[in-house]
Amino acid sequence: MIKIAVFASGTGTNFVALAQHIKHHRLPIQITHLICDQPQATVITRAREFKVPVWVHQLKEFKDKTEYEQTILQCLQEDQVQLIVLAGYMRIVTNTLLNAYPRAILNIHPALLPAFPGRHGIEDALLAGVKITGVTIHYVDAGVDSGPIIAQQPVKVLPHDDLASLANRIHQVEHQLYFDSLCQVLQDKKLLK
Ligand SMILES: Nc1nc2c(c(=O)[nH]1)N[C@@H](CN(C=O)c1ccc(C(=O)N[C@@H](CCC(=O)O)C(=O)O)cc1)CN2
Numbered sequence: 001m002i003k004i005a006v007f008a009s010g011t012g013t014n015f016v017a018l019a020q021h022i023k024h025h026r027l028p029i030q031i032t033h034l035i036c037d038q039p040q041a042t043v044i045t046r047a048r049e050f051k052v053p054v055w056v057h058q059l060k061e062f063k064d065k066t067e068y069e070q071t072i073l074q075c076l077q078e079d080q081v082q083l084i085v086l087a088g089y090m091r092i093v094t095n096t097l098l099n100a101y102p103r104a105i106l107n108i109h110p111a112l113l114p115a116f117p118g119r120h121g122i123e124d125a126l127l128a129g130v131k132i133t134g135v136t137i138h139y140v141d142a143g144v145d146s147g148p149i150i151a152q153q154p155v156k157v158l159p160h161d162d163l164a165s166l167a168n169r170i171h172q173v174e175h176q177l178y179f180d181s182l183c184q185v186l187q188d189k190k191l192l193k
């Protein structure tokens with residue numbers, strides 16, 4: 001069984017899509033924990049619906065981010081987690097986790113990196129007036145949205161688009177691309193046939 005942990009801070013549609021795909025395809029992948037830094041996030045409810053154990057703690061409960069990530073790391077190591085999947089996790093991952101999981105932390109970003117990095121990729125693309133934006137899956141490194149790109153898929157920006165309509169089309173792409181990219185990474189690592 002391949003063990004992964006999903007980190008999320010918000011709604012959780014990418015968590016749900018990954019959990020549904022794994023279940024539907026009957027893949028030997030276990031989401032051992034949902035790691036969340038926001039006690040009110042709806043992703044927590046989504047995880048409980050899939051019977052995925054939830055670790056939810058705010059950064060301010062810890063002395064600093066190092067202690068916060070050391071506590072998370074202990075949980076992941078007890079679960080023998082092999083891969084970390086960030087799915088709308090709004091914290092910068094530091095060397096505590098990066099060093100423990102070299103080239104084994106994935107992130108999804110709602111823009112075609114290196115364009116529009118940061119927390120507001122969709123809004124920034126809309127405001128910039130680009131005709132094409134998209135989705136990026138990348139390895140996480142010490143920079144922000146600067147890690148090696150694994151996959152990208154373009155999404156057209158339509159003349160009548162507002163934030164909601166563009167975000168909806170981007171999310172639809174995300175929900176398939178992340179699963180396909182996860183499978184590709186696990187195959188490249190010879191963890192999945
Ligand atoms: N080391 C990395 N960590 C994370 C990355 C990354 O590429 N490298 N990607 C992010 C996701 N993300 C955009 O894709 C992103 C999330 C959050 C922020 C940010 O600035 N957040 C807060 C709080 C920062 C903190 O306390 O850690 C802020 O506004 O200051 C920027 C980009 C996930 N992590």
Ligand SMILES: NCC(=O)N[C@@H]1O[C@H](COP(=O)([O-])[O-])[C@@H](O)[C@H]1O
Binds near residue numbers: 008015089109120
């Ligand atoms: N900078 C990272 C970033 O903006 N990530 C984005 O957060 C959303 C999470 O949605 P979800 O909670 O419904 O999966 C997704 O659109 C993801 O691309």
